[in-house]
Each structure stands twice: as structure tokens, then as C-alpha cells.
Amino acid sequence: MTTSDKKKYKVIGTTPIRHDGADKVTGRAVYGIDFHTTGMLWGKILRSPHAHAKIKSIDATKALALPGVHAVVTGKDMAVARDIEVEAGETSLNYMHLSDNVMARDKALYKGHAVAAVAADTQHIAEEALGLIEVDYEVLTPVLNGREGMKSDAPLIHPDQTTKIMAFRFDPGTDSGEKSNIAGKSQLKLGDIDAGFKEADFIVEREYTTSWVHQGYIEAQNATAHWNNDDNITVWNSSQGTFNQRQLMAEILKHPVSQIKMVPMEIGGGFGGKIPVYLEIPAAMLSKKTGHPVKMTMTRTEVFEGTGPASAAQMKAKVGATKDGRITAAYAELVFEAGAFPGSAVGAGAQGMFTTYNIENVLIDGYDVVVNKPKSAAYRSPGTPQACFPAEAVIDELAELVGMDPLDFRMKNAAKEGDRRADGVQHPEMGNLECMEALKASDHYKSDLGGPNRGRGVASGYWGNAGMPASCSIAINADGTVSLAEGSPDIGGSRTSIAMMCAEAFGIAAEDVHPSIKDTDSIGYQGLTAGSSTTLRNGWAVFEVTNQAIELIKARAARLWETEPENVDFADGVFFSKAEKELKLTFKEMTGKLMETGGPISVAASVAPRGAGPSFTTHMVDVEVDPETGKVEILRYTAAQDVGTMIHPDYVEGQVQGGAVQGIGWALNEEYFFSDKGAMLNASYLDYRVPTMLDLPMIDTILVEHANPDHPFGVRGVAEISVVPPLGALANAIYAAVGVRMRDLPMAPHKIVKALQEKNGKTK
């Protein structure tokens, strides 16, 4: 359901058929993994079997002697990339680290770390060749836990690494000078927590852990690269940002961006995991060596072991409230395992923690700790699901102590426009409280649980959303249609939403706009398809180009009507003369007259919008727990989210539901099982348990349309935040059902049985 049905727009808010629909349902759409070109070789990666090991030597003689093998590359073939940190949409990255992650140089830093790549005539030969590459390792003791890694006697993963101390997020920081696995320590501070806790009548302080989890996109990473004789490189792949990857390629390969062309193929999911480059680099290097295009794809095991999952976290949270239910202070310590290289999403997590509440005194300490596990990457609202889990669980305990309904307690403390976040910034206009109120008014809230061992939990969440630059160009066709070119890989339906905003502006049907997604040589710069920014920022670009086009067409109408352009206006899809009302032509009629009034019209524009408009949400879930097996059945689920103005409501709802499902998996069953040597034991979808259809009820949505006042069409990012609340909501629901507080994710059945046995004083 939606909370508003005002008909301000003609196209926006409707659900036309997606422009890429026919190709996708007939299997014609070409995904990165489908790409094929003449003369292509197949590449494969040899990966470290050890979580931490010095690479003493690599001997590829035997592999190169195998018939059908063309070339081998190793870290020794790579240039040393610049040791500088750059912002990458949702998190930051360092070129040198990224390069060392793509191919280990002196040390393998996690099991699955790439150490060599081979190109051969077929995949099978390439696979066989991997077994013939001889690597001499000196195995080192791995660091497998954030808190362990922080200890002063822990083995150092990067022997020269010192701690960067940041007073705020994105602070360039100062250097501690001390060697440590702690890459960064950051702090968010508001007010005075000591004073705040003094005011409190109740204080709850708890510790929590979460496990490594993977985004679980369907299409595995893949790349086909061709390094041409003229040194122009072309890459066909599925990524979340061609321009970002072009930059990363340029830095790592030390090659000019002007000689790299990234071609976006259709993408089968990313959720943040397809922001970094992996195979693109070895594929390009192998292509350079062989003169052939080289295609590489990952197996699912490689995806789990060799790409970037979301950090595990060890966390502490402490919150105080007065007897009448006012939260007075909140403190948290967040230790995030960054993986093999610095750069977890701990900063973003801190930013989202407690942010749905108006709390005057907040202190959050964040630690970014390197461990011998895959380098973490962004995953839908990076860092925030982890950080909001302890926040929402402690707040639930406080509500119980105060004696308030958990939703009422949240409503009483809800952040509103003008209140300050922990980083001091004031909230803009948004719909936080509206979401909570909508849930309270829902049938779900009023319904009975209807049985024993059942419980209801709620949790809220925040995600800031991003802006990022965008470019688009339009060409107006004589039949009244518009060709729209943009460059953002379309993961969640963005091309249709962008086309709909274009159609709205011109007063034509969505079907009359033909969107396409261009390579980096054919369109202006685009930010990442990330940060829930694509529809928002391309909406700005569309606003820009359509306004320019309308001005140009007005001038043509003026010529037709022998008047000045300022005497022509445009509204509801019709150009008309302000002076003589009978002089009017629809957009479509005007397009037929462009040739006779001066020729065709096309417009391109680039924008760098601000004012992303943050996301707020509250979820409610009913569960039934089998007290004998510990299994959790989800009975009912409702997500209420401030979604701004919805361009295509079905897509918006799909995003909200999809994120909730990922959060449910994170909460209940998903986790990387590591051996005591740091090897992932469940690197397949058999034992890495994402929820299946049979594990889920319909995810009901309440879509609160609080338009973003800083966007021409009121768009707010919608695509990430819904992964945040399920962790806390399910923990709270399980408590309500059977009386145990689960503080370590995932809340797997065996843990629930154990907690129940401890609660009941049984050991058997």
C-alpha cells in the first residue's frame, strides 16, 4: 500500500512495462557472463590456499608447457599503484591496496587471494594449468578476529601499517605512529554522554557480534578484456560503475583513461559487491601478453572466497533512558573486520546508528581492523545493518524496562527535521515518524499473534543515501519519441524510472522514450550505481536536458508562429502561444516540425546534485519459534519506509522487499564458516543459506511518500535501507516469542536451542 495517491503526475507513479523487459524474459539480454567475441581465450585465477602466507616463489614453467596455454601473469607483472585513498561512493579505497587485492604481490592475505592468472584456449585447459603452477609459500599465523587483531601482540598483517585517527567521518586524520592491525579509529560525538547517562533511570549495556555475509548476487563476477595493438583497452563486464572502474583500471595498469573503454553489459545483481575491480585487471594483462581478448568468470566458490563480502563486527552498545521513556545518552563501540586491507564500512555504520532517534548525547567509537579474510566491500547500506542491530536490540530492552510498547518508545524518541545526528548535522525534512505512525495504524500492528511461542518485533533504520554525478543525452525524433542515453548500469530498474521522468517532462508516454546505457566513450561521466543514487541523480540530469530541449523547441514554435520565444510556453505536454491561445501544438506535433524550423534537436548535460535526501524506515515482524528445534518461522512482515516520490511504485516496492529478505538472511542463517586456519568451509549456496521462497511470507510494504524537497521530482533513494532493520526486528521478535535475547548473528537454530536450555537451567 502507499500512503498518498495524489495525482500530481501523469507518468510518474504509474507502472509501465520495463523497457528491458522483453529481452530479459526471453533470455536475449546480454549479461557480462554471456559476452563472447572472436579469438577469445579463457582466463582462470590461481588462488591462495592459505589465509596468511609469504609467497616465496611462483614457477609457471609446467603450466606454460601445457598445450593450449598462452600466458601466465603474477603480482610481479603488476606496476606498483599509488598509495592514496580516494572516495568511492559509499566507502573509500586505496589504489595500492586494490591492486594488491586483485593480485597478491609478496604475501597472500586470505584464502582465495589471487596469486596468478592463466590464459588458455578453453576453460578446462586453463583450470588444468592452474594445478601446474608451483607456488612456494611460507605459511604465517593468520589473524581471524577483529578484537584479537587489535591486541598489541597480534601478528601484523601489514607490518608497516599504523592507525589513522579520525575525529569525524572522512577526516583526513592523524597518524598514531604505532604499528597495528587497527587501520583506523574514528569517533562521532555529540553532547556529553557522562551527563546523559547521569540523567538516565535505566541503562542497558550489551555486547553483540555479526558474521561475514555475502551480497549473494546471482551473476558471478566476470570480465572480458581486449588490449588492442594500438594500446586501446576495451572491457565488457557487469559492474556497478563503468567510470569508476575505468579510473581503477587506469591507476592499477598505469594506463591513460582515454585509452580504456568500459562497456556495461546487463548486470545480474551487485548490492555493492560489483563496485571494485577483480578480474578486469588480470584479463587485461593476459590480453596484452597474448594479443587475444581474454574472458574470465568466477565460480560461486571464487565469488564467496575472492570478492568482497560485508564485514563481521564485534560491538558494544549502551543506552540510557528516563522513567518516562526519554533516551538521554547512547554509547557504542564498533569493531569492524575490514578483511585483508583497510576500509570497512565502520564509518558509515556509525553514521546510521541511533540516527532514527533524537538523542542529545552520543558517542560512537569505530575501529577498522585488518584480518586475514577477504577484503570487505559495500553491501546495501554498508555498515549500517551491523551497527543498527545492537542499537535496536538495546532500545528494545530499554522499552521493556521503561514499560512502554516498543513502537511507542521509538515514536517518543523519533528524530525529526532539525534534530541533530551524532555527527552534529541537522536532519532535513523527512518521514521518520510518519513511518512509525503508519505501522502503528496498520492491520499488522492491530492483529493478534494467535498462538504460543509467537512474538512480534520492531526495529528502525537510517541510511543517508548518496548524490554523485550523472550525465545524460537525449535526441528528439520526428515521430514524437525520444532516444535517451545514459551510463548507469541498471540493477534495479533505473533505466525505466529515468525514462519515465523524461516522459513526464515532455508530457509523453513512458513507452515513447527509448533509454539505453552507454559505454564510457559514448556518454558523460556517471557516478556509481550505488548509494541509492541512480534514479535521483539521473532525474536531475533528465530535468536538465528536458528543460534545455523545451527551451529549444519553444524557439522553434516561436519561429512557426512568427513571434519571440518568450511568448511561447509549455505545459502538460503542449506548446502554446501566450498571446494567441489558439496557437498550440503538442510535443509530438512539434517534433514533426523540427526539420522545417532549423533541424534536429539533441541535448546533453552533466550534473553533480546534492541533497540526496536520507532514508528512514521501521519494520515489524511476527515469528514463531519451535522451542525444541530452535527454528524460526516468519509469519508476517511489514516494512514501512519513507520512499520520497515514487517514480515506478512496483520497482520501489521490489527494492524494499528485496532488502528486507537480505536482512532476514543476515539475521537468521547466513554466515561465513571459517576453519581455525581461516578457510571458508561453506563457499556454496548449499551451505551458505540465503532464504528461499519457502522461508518467507509476503513482505508487506507501507510506502510513505514524503517527497524530497531538494529534488525536481521529489525522488529520495529507496534501494538500500530495507536491509537494515530485519536484524534487530527479528532478534526482538524472537525475544517476544520465547524470552531469549539473541546477541550473536546469525540467530541459527542451534544457538536458540542453547539459549533456551540456558534460560531453563537445562544442560541437556
Next chain:
Amino acid sequence: MRPIEYVAAKTVQEAVTSLAEKGDAARPLAGGTDIIVQLRGGRRQLDRLVDMKAIPELNELTYNASSGLRIGAAVPCYRVYGNAEVAGAYPGLIDAASLVGGIQIQGRGSIGGNLCNAAPSGDTIPALIAHSAVAEITGPGGSREVPVEDFCTAPGRTVIQSGEILVAIRIPAPAAHFGACYMRFIPRNEMDIAVVGVGASVVMDGNKVTACRIALASVAPTPVYAAAAGAVLAGKEATEENINAVAEVAQSAATPISDMRGTAEYRTHLIGVLTRRALQSAIQRAKGA
């Protein structure tokens, strides 16, 4: 994955000869839902696969109320649960056959393959044991029969010698007032490997149990026939107390390990829970019959 020779045998004899030629480098292929996955994952290396699906006898499913059921070794799961007569007579086997994998897997994967794959977690195996099934084996040296509880010898290993094949699985006709059930625990609701599985069967006389068989999956290196557990109930009333006693003995028949799918402690706990639940369901079914 290296190239593999594929042979579609037309007769049992042809299959036996073709397998015997290559010794351990050849294996039978039924639905392939285990073996192809193992080959692609590099967990097995073979030179030859001998397909069982083209041998008529291995595709036969015959049921007769007096002589019982004979399932050709290559008959896929769906044909077993899709047969109404069979479904009525062998409820424990039907529970198992209809939860192996999903619809696609059941369309291809066979009960024979499940048994010969000899996974400790193989879902149909405890059900077969509960139903007193017997394996019919033919090889270069002739034919022999082995009760299913003696068939698996270690993870992935069975009594089948190289050159031998499983021809069929035979299950006797159920006695009057017979009931059976197979239950497994998985953290999700599909697509998972049993953390613990329990097969139970009973023959009832009023509220008295005259015979009871219990078999367990995923709690030892092979599926386990917990004969002592079943014996506890034989000749006794189906009371809660007696059922609990069976569950306790079943727990002691197991030697579970701790792995990523569950701790030994949790598995032992689940054997108790599932034995009780499976028994209760078997008893209900026996009474309803």
C-alpha cells in the same frame, strides 16, 4: 574437468562388463545429481560413466499388495511418490522421496543413487531402513542381496564392489496397521542437507506397538539402524513415556560430530526431538490405516 567416456548400457550384463573393464575408474550414472556435481567440483576423477537409465529393468517400478514394492535402481524420486498405491503403502519413503532437493532434482535423482552415494545425510536411506528394504546387487560374480542397513560402510562407500551394480531395492508388503514416517531437520525449509534425519516405522495392535524400527541420518559416518531403540517399544503401549524411552536409546546409538551444519550436542538433542515426532507421526498413520 577432464574428458570422460560415456557408455549407455542396455542390459545389466553390459553395464557390469563395462564397469568391470575400468575398475575404480568407472562408475554407474543414474540421475547424476550427485556424481556430476562431484566430478565438476573435482571431488572425483573418472574415466568412464556407465549410464543406468537405458537398462529397462532398472527403470521398473512394480507394486503388488502381497509381494511388496520393487524400485528399479534408476527410478527417479517423482515416480515413487507419484504412484498413489505406493504412496499409500510406504509413507516413510514418500516423506523422504518428496523432500530430496526440489522438483527438478526429484525429476532426475533416484532412490538408488541416493543409496549408492552413501552420504551420512542421504534422506531416503533411514526411510528405506525403517521400511525393511533390501538391496539387490548384480556383478561379475552373480547376484546377491543385502539389507539396506548393512549397505553403507563409510561416507561415500558401500558394499558394492567394482563391477557390481545395484539393480533394485525391494521392500516387503506392509503388515496390517503399519505406519512410517521420515523427518529431517534443516535450518531452512528446502534445499539443505539434513542436520539430523529420523526414519521410524511401527506395526500396531490397538494402542500396542508390536514392531518398531528407527533409523538415523547425519549422526554417524553412515546412516544408522538403531535396532535397540526400536526394540524398546516392541510389545509396549504407545505412551509418551515409552516414546521418550525410544528417543533416549536412539540418542545413544549415534556418534555425531560437530561441523558447520550443527554441533554434536545439538545433533544429539535433535535426535531426541525428531525420534519422538517421527514415531508419533508413524503411530498416527498406523492407526489411521
